[in-house]
Structure formats: structure tokens, C-alpha cells
Amino acid sequence: MSQQILLLAGDFVEDYEVMVPFQALQMVGHEVHAVCPEKESGDTCPTAIHDFEGDQTYTEKPGHNFELNHDFDAVDPSEYDALVVPGGRAPEYLRTYDEIIEIVRHFFEAEKPVASLCHGVQLLAAADVLEGRTCTGYPALEVDVTIAGGEWEDGVTRDGNLVTGQAWPDHPDWLAEFLDVLGTEIDHADAAPAAADD
Structure with a gap:
């Protein structure tokens, strides 16, 4: 069954972490509204590509321009079934918007599914949920989680309707867990390619 999902984007959101869930959730039939404060449908958010190349922290490179498909000012969180919070630079400044904090709190208070990846957990900590x-x-945020009263766990984690992952390499397991929380059923037999005739 198709559900309506809100995705919180922002300038320098991580490229893979916004593009992949946005497209994957639509691919399986869900309607996804990608929004950013002070922006409207058709506006873009520049993205950042975070990579893991053997340094003490991730490297950062310019990504794509991610096009938003819904007006932020038109968002009524009660109309959505679930929330996606990607990582990157965006969560650091998005948490300064009262409207964003209220949106995040709504999903937790209403016990709706929430999927957060990487630095997205900064929004959850700021919302006190x-x-x-x-x-x-992202591993460097363990201190943020524990200060906010959360229990840290490595790897993809599911706690009730909350699904969290550490970074974009977690996409397969993170998205699979989120789809399970959403109750999304995918008929793998229909998706399998037809065998070639000999």
C-alpha cells in the first residue's frame, strides 16, 4: 500500500543519503515529498559527497543539485505516514529551525515510522526524542546520542518504529528495515529477470 513520506533535505545534505532513499521509496510505490526550510518545489539543495578513504574522518566533495518536489511551508506533518532524515551537513543547521524540531517531534509522538541515517541523528537529538x-x-555522534539519553549501537538499528544507520554504505540493510517497518511488500518473483532461453 502506497504511503506518503516526508524527507527533510537541506543544503549540503549527503548526496547518496538523499538521492537513494528518495528514489528507492518511490520505486516501490510510495509518495515522497522532499522539502527544505525557506525553499519551494523546484528549488534545489546542493549536496555533498562524503567518502571513507582511510583518513581519520570522511572526506567531502561537491555533489549534485537535488531538486525539491514540495513546498516546505505547505507541510502538515499529520498528513504523512513516515519521516526520512538523511545525513550530511544539512542536519547541523536544520536543527536550528523550530519548525523542523516540531516536525520531528510529531512523528515520534504519533509513533510513526522514522528512518535516520548518519548525521540525521543530530536532528533527533536536538528534538529530544x-x-x-x-x-x-555516524560514529563520531555517539556522544550526541548518549547525551540525549539514547543507547548507542553500531550498525543498522531498529527500535520500534525508529530505524537508524551509520552512513550510506548501510543503505541495503537500512532501507530493508525501514520498508519492513512501513509494511511494504515487494514481490521478488515479479522483479526477477526472465531466464534466457538456451
Whole structure:
């Protein structure tokens, strides 16, 4: 069954972490509204590509321009079934918007599915919704999670309706867990390619 999902984007959101869930969730039939404060449908957010190349932290390179498909000012969180919070640079400044904090709190108070990846957990900590929850994020954010009262766990983590991952390499397991929380059923037999005739 198709569900309506809100995706919180922002300038320098991580490229893979916004593009992949946005496209994958639509691919399986969900309607995804990607929004950013002070922006409208058709506006873009520049993205950042974070990579893991053996340094003490990730490297950052310019990504694509991600096009938003919904007006932020038109968002009514009660109309959405689930929330996606990608990582990158965006969560650091998005958490300064009262409207964003209220949106995040709505999904937790209403016990709706939430998927957060990498630095997205910064928004959850700022919204004060991690008390007693088991979750993860980019490893350097373990201190943010524990200060906010959360229980840190490495790897893709599911705590009730909350699904968290550490970074874009977690996409397969993170998205699979989120689709399970959403109750999305995919008929793999229909998706399999036909065998070639000998």
C-alpha cells in the first residue's frame, strides 16, 4: 500500500543519503515529498559527497543539485505516514529551525515510522526524542546520542518504529528495515529477470 513520506533535505545534505532513499521509496510505490526550510518545489539543495578513504574522518566533495518536489511551508506533518532524515551537513543547521524540531517531534509522538541515517541523528537529538531509544548514526555522534539519553549501537538499528544507520554504505540493510517497518511488500518473483532461453 502506497504511503506518503516526508524527507527533510537541506543544503549540503549527503548526496547518496538523499538521492537513494528518495528514489528507492518511490520505486516501490510510495509518495515522497522532499522539502527544505525557506525553499519551494523546484528549488534545489546542493549536496555533498562524503567518502571513507582511510583518513581519520570522511572526506567531502561537491555533489549534485537535488531538486525539491514540495513546498516546505505547505507541510502538515499529520498528513504523512513516515519521516526520512538523511545525513550530511544539512542536519547541523536544520536543527536550528523550530519548525523542523516540531516536525520531528510529531512523528515520534504519533509513533510513526522514522528512518535516520548518519548525521540525521543530530536532528533527533536536538528534538529530544532519543531518551531510552536504541539507535546509531555516524560514529563520531555517539556522544550526541548518549547525551540525549539514547543507547548507542553500531550498525543498522531498529527500535520500534525508529530505524537508524551509520552512513550510506548501510543503505541495503537500512532501507530493508525501514520498508519492513512501513509494511511494504515487494514481490521478488515479479522483479526477477526472465531466464534466457538456451
